[in-house]
Amino acid sequence: MLSTQLKQDAEQFIDEIYGDDFIQGLINEDISHASLIHYLQADALYLEEFANIYAMLISKTTSKEMMEYLLEEMRFILGGEVEAHEILARAVGRPYAEIIEDGEWYPSADHYIKHMYYNAYAKENIAFTLSAMAPCPYIYQKLAEKAMAQNVFQENHQYRGWFEFYSGNIDETADVMFKAIDKEAGKMNDYEIGLLRKNFRESAEHERRFFNMAMTREHWAEVDMNV
Numbered sequence: 155m156l157s158t159q160l161k162q163d164a165e166q167f168i169d170e171i172y173g174d175d176f177i178q179g180l181i182n183e184d185i186s187h188a189s190l191i192h193y194l195q196a197d198a199l200y201l202e203e204f205a206n207i208y209a210m211l212i213s214k215t216t217s218k219e220m221m222e223y224l225l226e227e228m229r230f231i232l233g234g235e236v237e238a239h240e241i242l243a244r245a246v247g248r249p250y251a252e253i254i255e256d257g258e259w260y261p262s263a264d265h266y267i268k269h270m271y272y273n274a275y276a277k278e279n280i281a282f283t284l285s286a287m288a289p290c291p292y293i294y295q296k297l298a299e300k301a302m303a304q305n306v307f308q309e310n311h312q313y314r315g316w317f318e319f320y321s322g323n324i325d326e327t328a329d330v331m332f333k334a335i336d337k338e339a340g341k342m343n344d345y346e347i348g349l350l351r352k353n354f355r356e357s358a359e360h361e362r363r364f365f366n367m368a369m370t371r372e373h374w375a376e377v378d379m380n381v
C-alpha cells in the first residue's frame with residue numbers, strides 16, 4: 155500500500171525534525187520568545203491557507219463522506235488548533251490575537267503553501283493535494299508521540315500541553331487522508347504514484363524547513379522601493 159511507503163518515507167524527516175532546535179527547544183523549555191512568535195505568525199497564516207485548500211478540495215470531490223470530512227477538518231483548523239497556539243502564546247506572555255496581527259508568508263512557509271496550492275489548482279484528482287497535505291497532521295502527531303514517549307513532562311512544563319494536543323487530536327485526520335490516497339493510487343500508473351510520493355516527501359521536508367525557519371527567524375530581503 156502506498157501509505158505504508160509514505161509513512162516509511164516520513165520517518166527520516168520525523169527523526170531529523172525531532173533532533174532539530176525547535177522541538178528540542180520545546181522539550182527542554184529552551185526556545186526564544188522571538189522564535190515562538192515567528193512560528194505563531196507564520197503558522198496562523200499557513201493554517202488559514204490549509205483551510206482554504208480544504209475548501210478547494212470540497213469542490214473537487216463527489217463523495218459526500220469526503221465532503222463531510224473536509225468540512226470538519228476545516229472547522230478544526232480554523233478553531234480547534236488555536237488551542238495549541240495559545241499554549242505557545244502563553245509562554246511568550248502575550249495574547250495570541252495580538253501576536254498574529256503581524257507576519258507574512260516567510261520564504262520557507264511561502265514555498266510550502268504554494269506547493270499545496272499548485273496541486274490543488276493543477277490537479278483534478280484530490281489525492282495529489284492530499285499527498286502534499288498529509289505530512290501536516292501526520293508529522294506533528296508522530297513528533298508529539300515521540301516526545302511524550304521519550305520524556306517525562308512535569309505538570310508545570312510550559313509546552314507539555316502542546317505535545318499532548320498533537321499526540322492526541324489528529325490521528326483520524328491523517329488516517330482519512332492516507333485512505334483516500336491509497337484508494338486513488340489503486341487506479342493510477344507508476345508515474346502518477348511517483349508524483350504522490352514526491353509530493354508527500356517534499357511536504358515532509360517543508361515541515362522541517364518551517365520549524366527551522368522560526369529558529370533563524372527567516373525573512374525576505376528588504377527591498378528599497380524608491381530605487
Ligand SMILES: Cc1ncc(CN)c(N)n1
Binds near residue numbers: 290
Ligand atoms: C506548518 C505546520 N504543519 C503542521 C501543522 C499541524 N497541523 C501545523 N500547525 N503547521
